[in-house]
Amino acid sequence: MDKQAVPVIDAPPKRRRRTSGGFTLRDVAKLAGVAPITASRALNNPDSVSEPILQRVREAVERTGYVPNLLAGGLASKRSKLVAAVVPTVAGSVFLDMVQSLTESLAASGYQLMLGQSGYENSREDALLEAIIGRRPDGVVLTGIMRSDQGRRRLLASGIPIVETWDLTPTPIDMLVGFSHEAIGSAVADYLYQRGRRRVATISANDERAVRRNQAFSHAALALGMGAPGAAAVPSCIVPAPTTVGSGRSGLRDLLAQDPCIDAVFCSSDMLALGVITEAQAQGIAIPGRVAVVGLGDQAFARDLHPALTSVQIDGAAIGSTAAQLIIARAEGKVVAEKVRDIGFTIVERASG
């Protein structure tokens, strides 16, 4: 057909489409008789589109069962609508209230949670960070503060909004929602002192935060004159993380061997505290008569134990929803003024101490 003398542009080679069958925005747009971008607007920003077009697009979506590809959307818009959370471990962890409220708060705004487990060993941390950053999440929530310098740098360099939680530090990577473990330690020491206890002890996980809590506890206790005469620290028993009822039981035996006169035990989790109560029951030790028990976390079961467990309540749900708020605010381009929030804690007094 072309006249040979005229320079022509080659016809484009026939398209080799790689599509996998499902409906795309293009199909929906075609069906509705509009341009793809218009269909996109109808779905993401209905106000920017006239009523009849909105109708037609919605109908087309209905008829095709179209589900937007958020990977493609995220790539184009640089907003993945994904938020990553890192917890040491999922099973039996005290962080789940936070994860739960995080998931819910995020879902309410159309964000999805990606879950990563760092383990208590921090060995997989690097691979985990790579997997997370590679997904370009709109935010990352860390349980505890990031201690490795390498990790801090990578996260910072990624430019992703970060929320560290469950702790307090003067130098967060970015944002932080937490509380002071030192403050808990001394508050519990105070609490026990005021209730007449004089020979206190601790059982806690082999975990950096628990260590700081206990140091503060021990320090405050000694300052108040509690503890065996001349002791440099209160009796303590370190158990592996994650904590179990069994560790609590053996912990109490261990403490009693160290000092048969102890009259209070501060446990680094409610599971440990349940173990202490259980062991006391098995041995016929009166609680709180002979030994007071204080847990940490105020899990749902604490109030229902016999005796009901005194525990340090930490509002995990508040941490989760606050973290979600902070990240969503950032993702929407807002500036977050208050980057560090101390959500505090409460000692819930019950029968055990």
Next chain:
Amino acid sequence: MDKQAVPVIDAPPKRRRRTSGGFTLRDVAKLAGVAPITASRALNNPDSVSEPILQRVREAVERTGYVPNLLAGGLASKRSKLVAAVVPTVAGSVFLDMVQSLTESLAASGYQLMLGQSGYENSREDALLEAIIGRRPDGVVLTGIMRSDQGRRRLLASGIPIVETWDLTPTPIDMLVGFSHEAIGSAVADYLYQRGRRRVATISANDERAVRRNQAFSHAALALGMGAPGAAAVPSCIVPAPTTVGSGRSGLRDLLAQDPCIDAVFCSSDMLALGVITEAQAQGIAIPGRVAVVGLGDQAFARDLHPALTSVQIDGAAIGSTAAQLIIARAEGKVVAEKVRDIGFTIVERASG
């Protein structure tokens, strides 16, 4: 500059790049002096590239701190390396062993877990499915089987590999890793019968699977001649999900009010069982002397209670790793022959019954 008489091709308008600053594969390739696709190969399929090029690319990655954008990769390759898991709720749930092993098994193969909460009400289910399918995960793991027809259809239509868990059905959507709740119910009835119990009862969550378990339990118990003379079913108490120690305590009171002669209680979770033990202790009811207690789930704490709790063990970790295997196999194009796996259960006998 152009001579007017000569037809010219317009210079391309200056590029309006939308890049967000980070390094891309292109940058790495340029630094290494190769084409982007070659850099891609060096990273994803090192064997397909010569040694010197591999070196140069790795060095470039090192120097830039490049982290591949998996959203882009997923879009192009149709493999998101994401797997979604849906649980009713995160906090205090018995499914966490599964989630944990799922996360670990997936991470080992470079997959990441997305977590969704359906709630026990199934109200948010539709929005959740949309959010999940929109991310084009390489697999979806459901806790329990999908009951809504609407949901089944959407999942099926999406073409995503699905694993239903924690139950058995002759008509799974796709694949299934679970066990029979009916079999558990009758096995526990048998178990208690053989240990001399004759007036059995149940406490269970308001949950479809628990209901089937209890029906089978009650049925088998009556067939064995257990239960009050002439009763149509064994005494039972239904409590809200998720189960708590408090519900277990009130459940036992309730059952004793129904029939003061009961000599065994089958609980639909270990938390409930802990509640029963706690209430018994508070009331001075001997366990297992007067009442035997059997839990479900064999959580870590079961063995450490006093008395140690007899419980139906379900290997959540096995469910998780099997589900991961199935999905990864599918994602890699393999055909899964055995689409339904019954992983069974074990009654772990301990002091409580």
Next chain:
DNA sequence: TTGAAAGCGCTAACAA
């Protein structure tokens, strides 16, 4: 073994 070109499905930027 290496590369050029095109496309994954969507949205930002610009234009009408």
Next chain:
DNA sequence: TTGTTAGCGCTTTCAA
């Protein structure tokens, strides 16, 4: 309000 065009950053396809 609607559309055109050109990407997002990667991988597939095809060719050398």
